[in-house]
Amino acid sequence: MKVVNHALPSIDGKGLMMGKPAYSDDLADPTSLIVKVLRSPHPYAKITKIDTSKASALEGVEIVLTYKDFDRRPFTRAGQGYPEPSPHDKFVLDDHVRYIGDEAAAVAAIDLKTAEKALKLIDIEYEVLEPVLDFETAFENKILVHEEPEIHDMFPIGFDPKKNLAAAYHMHVGDVDKSLEESEVIVEESFYTQAQAHVMLEPHTVNARIDYQGRLVIYSSTQTPIHVRRIISQGLDYPLSKIRVIKPRVGGGFGGKQAIHGEMLVSAVTLRTGKPSKMIYTRKEVFESSYSRHPMRFDLRLGAMKDGTLKAIDCWVVSDTGAYGEHALTVFMVAAAKVFPLYNKVDSVRFHGNVVYTNHTPAGAYRGYGAIQGNFALESAIDMLCHKLDVDPVEFRQKNMIKETETSPIFKIMGEGTEGIEMFMESCKLDYCVKRGSELVKWKEKYPRKQISNSKVKAVGMAIAMQGSGIPYIDMAAATIKLNDDGFYNLMIGATDIGQGSDTILAQIAAEALGTTLDKVIVYSSDTDLTPYDTGAYASSTTYVSGNAVLKAGKEMRQMIVDEAAKVFKVEPDEVEYDGIILKSGEQEITLKDLSNRLFYNEDQKQLQITSSYYGTKSPPPFMAGFVEIDLDIETGEVDIIDYVSIVDCGTTINPMLAKGQVEGGIVQGIGMAMYEEVLYSKSGQLITNDMMNYRIPTRREIHNLTTEFADSYEKSGPYGAKSVGEIGIDTPPAALANAIYNAVGVRITTLPITPEKILMAIKELEKGGK
Amino acid sequence: MEIVNYFKAQSVEEAYKKLIENPSNLIIGGGAWLRLSSKIVETAIDLEHVGLNKIVETDSSIEFDASVTLRELEKTEALKKLFGGIVNKGVNGIMGVALRNLATVGGSIFGKYSFSDFITPLLAMNTEVELYKAGRMKLEDFLKFKSKEKDILLKLIVQKEEGLGYYYKMKKTGLDFAVINVAVSLSNSKFKIVVGARPSLAAYALKAMEFINNQKQITKEIIEETVSIAVNELKFGTNSKASKEYRIELAKVYIRRGLNEVTNNEN
């Protein structure tokens, strides 16, 4: 292949380093009103009085909005396909506030100082209500987070606000209690994962204006422009045809921008004042008032035979979706759907639990999307089983994990929000990944540990993972290719580049299909007026689903060019040879350049343009094996991550360098969740770790070495054999590190993050003769 | 922080006169921590033009004016030669280069920040400060000094003495504040043991120092005893970064490692 599977530089990086205006705020109308939100200081309260007269009277204030200014029309903020598997439980503004940071009112003024002053002039009184702050006692708690009569689900998802349930789920294969009875060795443990924050460097930003045709034009730092348009239309009862959403360059998303954030209030301000307006979240607002990862508790039981055969997986989960139910069911399901099939040879599986409402910052989509939480629990428990069985963890995986051509009954039962479809692994190089990874990390030499000094121990740990490639029968993507004079193309795609490089890799696929070079494919993406449909950047759908749409379009355009040349040559299309540059038939030939000019200007003129769509009928999982080497100071619990080895099977890498970047970025985010990113709440429900000084992501000093390789793999159903790769990198570090730490000092940490304090205190417990 | 007026003083006298005009007036150092404060300040006073930006090395000391940035201090070679460069090391661990180009010697000491990675190693050496009103005093006295009147820090004076030093900052990520920091020094056969970010402000383990400084021979057992006295006399606490119990464990380890390093004992 000439373009695909080549490490070509991205098509858009240069201008960004040089500082060209490209991000949402760079493109805001300079006369934009500044929109600021009055945020609740209470985790749960009813607004008993709100008087905006003083704020409105302040010079420079254009408009002040409260719940009284909106019809009660519930929607979900989640950026998902319609009808969404998330409850419609949010109003533009409500007379109840449900977490510290929730929106109570909004102000639009000529500048920031005036807006902030106006917020202070809003006369607001709250009846403070007792909040639900412990997700483990939220279910059937006498305090209900949502009592509004108008809220509803779009289809059954286990939504039952009278029990504080945003969603609930149950599945089983076989008889898990029986399998456990028959098992010779059992492991039973509970695991907790925290509400990790995305910490994308660009805070949520949106600006809106009314254009000269009277349409609402929104520039938003979003992952899902199409869903933004639809939700704004629903929430504000404004025609879809009068809304345009444009996604400029985005400074990181990772799922944190897969829902609407400031768009609703900014749109309301612009529609009502007729003036451009904008909102930039402060970093505190990003932490407190956007989204975080769903914190979960897993109660896991594994059953196995002494010969090392895994027989049963039994898992009960409680997930805290916070004050609103975005992504509640889908993240929950992925915690099993994209983890448990790794061990497809078990006799039985049970996965069930609740997604509860609490008065915490809402949880939402975040890279991994449940799989990282599920992976931490399962892969930790598997290692615990290995130790009980006295089996090498690598050997145990090799014996029990899924292999190429195999399937798992879970694929059919569990989709994402709905049922899934049966899938056989046409590409699965997990066995190679495990073998290669253990070689590179020198597992046999180092497992379980080596004493390197009086106070330091070196150890290794590992975990395997899988993810998906889009949601079958739900995620659809489309691509439009237009031929220009001079023989270059425009590629219009809805697919959303949030920095992961989708513009580049989709252009590579197009160039390969068209037989041209990358510089001849000009990409324009994510403008709801000009680009065709795409669900957006989530569910690892871009390479696989959007990629297949682009591939289709490219092939069809290529055929259209051949057909035109055939007309010129007066032959049948199958008599035309075409290498992407020159079309030939016998003695006749014409260059694409000349043909395209002829089609524009000279004869039989027409515009060659094609739009092709694709939706997946399966979601072939990428796989990976992660191996970590650590040095642990046994006197202080400090851990140095020496090397993280990742061997990934994502089929063909459309761009091996960008794919590597996805994996490495994911690994470091996963390491952050595993070791450094602490989420702390005060007793009164205030998020303490609400800025980047208190919430710490990995810096350059934490990462010593990353070794990343790709398996030689090919997925037939994917474009040029590709599967997706955006999320898989994040899944393995929590379990791999927990396992390495156990191997180092014999302590099993079951709550994230694994801090040096937890390690040292556990070592002290062990020394005292504890667990 | 909200600032109503900005005043560029042309001399220290002028600055002080402005400072006492209104209780909310204050001196802006580098301004590195202004964003963390929600105070309303009537007049912020800038010292850029009062000439407090020199580093002066003499035979017996190095003097750092208050407006010298932490980065300039960090790069001072003469300071690196003292006590194994523990002050440079401590300052080097504060955030990143860009913040250290803003933060000043004056601002960093005057604030008496409990998480300070600057104050802890300074206490392990012979250091003094000079204040406009209160005059010159030892750093450890300044940390306890409470005056009714406002003052301006003019300079930091580090005595050039021969000695060995150890400094360790236990932190979670590369940019983070200290969970705890420890400085140990040995000069003229006298030990100093300093523990900061306890979470409270850096302090000497005086009883432990007295104990070890009265020993004729430093053995493994003496070191253990010293460590034990130190963690018993110093107050540790719990905050969002760590628990009291963990800080005590860390203090034990790092004081021991520090004493070992400066006495070259076998581990």
Place this chain on the structure above:
Amino acid sequence: MKINVLVNGQKKIYDVLPDEYLLDTLRADHLYSIKRGCDNSSCGVCTVLFDGKPVQSCSMLSMKADGHSITTIEGHQDEAKRLSEHFGHQGADQCGYCNSSLALTVHAMKTEIEKPTEEDIKEYLVGNLCRCTGYEAQHRAIKLCLEEEDEK
């Protein structure tokens, strides 16, 4: 209050409030390379060069820039172009949001350290966070760029 600042070699007069931060003043003057990230000097995307030294403009009062020179990446375009090519070739440019401040800090590093090792690079740039790349690709790109510049 009026301040005189030399910005990328151009004399500018800004009218600023006493508690206005340089980040806001410069962005209002269309210098979009400087970005808003964390509001409290923890992330580095707002880095500018103040008399040639990197500082975080989100934490520097504009008044302090009076009489001084400020450089942003708009004033080092050739260097940014060279580094961005290396970033492109190493896949180190994902969302790009941290890139311009990083390029500026790399420039400052070159003026302070003659032949920076990988450890020097990590230490000097520790205040410039990145959430997308995992850092490795950036370090490779920076090293190669420095090597290439050395050879010239």
